[in-house]
Amino acid sequence: MNEDFAWWLGDGDWYDRRQKAQIEELNSAVDGAYRQSSQLRSRLARIEGDLQSKVNRIAAAFDAFVELSDVRAELAVYTDPAIVRHQVRLLLAAVTGGGPVDPPELPEVGGYWLVPAARALYAQLVDDHAAAAKHTEQATELDAGHAKYFLTAALRLAGPVDLSAVQLAGLLPTEGRPVTYAARALWRATAAGAFGRPGQALLATSLESALGQPGVDNPIDPWLAAITGSAGVTSVRPAAAATTLGSLRQRLTPAEPPADVPADDGDDPVLTPLRDLLRALVDEGHAPERPLLRKAEQLRSVVESGLPRPEFQSWDAAVGSVADLVRGDIFGTDTPGTRPVAVRAAAPWLSACVETIAGHLSAPPESVSVRVRGRDIRVTADGADPAGLAALRNDIDAGYQVRPAKLIGGLVTAVVGLAATVAGFAGVGVGLAVVGLIVLVVGGIVAIVGWRESGQYKAASARERADMDRSVEAQTEAFRSTRSSDEHHRERVAEHRAALAELLG
Structure with missing residues (x-):
């Protein structure tokens, strides 16, 4: 209204005022169009990105499928080893399921340890001790490591077995050598009671021997770090020491087993490590076909999920040192079944840490x-x-x-x-x-x-x-x-x- 009055009084130009208003309207329309254009470009870029990623995944899956077909064609020459693995899986399923055990129909595969090992397992299950001894000897000659772990784990799945100290000690971790996947699986199962209290005692002794004794050559710094968070201890306030030792005491105190809790075979601390070990031993395959099997697994994972699967865990792959694994069993959150045996094995180290912490209390304040x-x-x-x-x-x-x-x-x-x-x-x-x-x-x-x-x-x-x-x-x-x-x-x-x-x- 002020501009209109100014025009009537002769102080303004009506045409200029009208033109200014039209320009402002045009600027507003241009700004709105620009915002809509920016939103459309952003949405289009997002759609293009999604489409591109989907196209890339489809292309990768297609390439993997084509390559998988070629790998399967190459694996066709290894039909007999595949039949052996299939029959062994059926045998193991019957063993763990408690049903009747049929003799496995195994083709002859030269140099494949699983054939005589499976026959030895069946002979043991039907109490044919002579055949079991013969086939066990054949499997051991072909591959002693595979055969020993396979038969030990499979027979334990069938029921309690009595192993001599020599037999069990040969399968557990030893001093100066990294722990393999198979030895760790037997370790976990033994700690959970797979071979009774004698097996647990033998495991504790083996681990204690592998750990050695604390001393100048074997410092306790890694153990102190696991307990206190610091490798060195010079002076500890009594409040911090009391809290630390109280937490350690609570962790090392054996937990009371829950009463009237039904067992869950899917998460059995005894059977689960053995099943995992048998799966690794069987799925590894015959030596000539192993590279092709691993390649086929990776390609199948890309086809099915678009992502490569984790690397296959070989039975003899190193999983850590004895000291690291024992500390993990004691201070980890997901290893309650292995903790009691680990505590027994590491008792000298834990005692040295307790004495070190308690012996370095800061002096009481006098003033x-x-x-x-x-x-x-x-x-x-x-x-x-x-x-x-x-x-x-x-x-x-x-x-x-x-x-x-x-x-x-x-x-x-x-x-x-x-x-x-x-x-x-x-x-x-x-x-x-x-x-x-x-x-x-x-x-x-x-x-x-x-x-x-x-x-x-x-x-x-x-x-x-x-x-x-x-x-x-x-x-x-x-x-x-x-x-x-x-x-x-x-x-x-x-x-x-x-x-x-x-x-x-």
């Missing part, structure tokens, strides 16, 4: 220095340093020192005024009496003011001294509480140390 009114005061359990308190009180008194000049001056003036008043009334003159009376009143007022100021100074000094005493007393109580807490944590450390010594003994 503490606190800052009060700009002075450092030494505070002990008996209270603050008397000399320091005296110095503080002197500082406070010096700050509120009473100045008696006003009081004395007022009293002297009042006395002089009184004398003049008496003299005036005695006959000297009324004027002197009046002046003396005035001087008396003024002197009295000055004396009263001086006396009140003196009292206020004394009261303020007393209040500040009381505040200082309360502050020092609070600091003393805090120090006593610290000392009491320190003693309490030291008692807890001693309690945990004794309990851990009993657990690890």
Whole structure:
């Protein structure tokens, strides 16, 4: 409306105003179109990206399918080993399922250890000991490692078996060598009770021997790091030591088995490692076809999910050192079945760590220095340093020192005024009496003011001294509480140390 009035008054140009409005409308329309264009370009780019990724996945799956067809054609010459594996899987399924066991129909495959091993397994299941011994010898001659782990795991799936210490020790980890996938599987199953308490004791002994004893050549730093988070221990506060040893005690204390909980064979700590081991041994295949089998697995995974599958876990692949695996069993969150045996094997190391932590407690505080009114005061359990308190009180008194000049001056003036008043009334003159009376009143007022100021100074000094005493007393109580807490944590450390010594003994 203002622009219209300006035009009517001759101060504006109607044509310019109309043109300006049209330009603003056009700018607004252009901005809206630009925003819509940007949104469309962004959406188109997103759609193109999705389409491109889908096209890439389809192309990769197609290429993998074509290559898989070629690999399958090459695997066709290994039909007999595939039939052997199929028959062995059926045999193992019958063993674990508890159903009747039929003799496996196995073609002859030269050099393939699984053929005589499967025949030895069936012979053992039907109590044909002579045939079992013959086929076991043949499988061992072809590949002793595969055959021993296969027969041990498969026979244990069929039911409890008695293994000699020599037989079991040959399958468990040994000193100075990395732990293989197969040895770790037998380790887990044995720890869970696959071969009874004798097997657990033998496993603990084997692991303890492989770990060695702590010493200069075998430092306990990795164990301290697992317990405390720090490899070196110089000085430990009692509270931190009590918490650390309490947590360690809780972790090492055997858990009570849950009552009336139905067993879950799908997650059986005894059977699951053995099944995984048998799957690795059987799926590995015959030596000539193994590269093709691994290639086919990778290509099949790309065709089915678009992603390559994890690398095949060979039975003899190294999975870690004994020390690392034992520490993982003790301090890991998903290895409760292997923890008791690991604790038995690592008892010397754990005991050394407990003694190191308990033996490096920081000294109890004898005193503490606190800052009060700009002075450092030494505070002990008996209270603050008397000399320091005296110095503080002197500082406070010096700050509120009473100045008696006003009081004395007022009293002297009042006395002089009184004398003049008496003299005036005695006959000297009324004027002197009046002046003396005035001087008396003024002197009295000055004396009263001086006396009140003196009292206020004394009261303020007393209040500040009381505040200082309360502050020092609070600091003393805090120090006593610290000392009491320190003693309490030291008692807890001693309690945990004794309990851990009993657990690890």
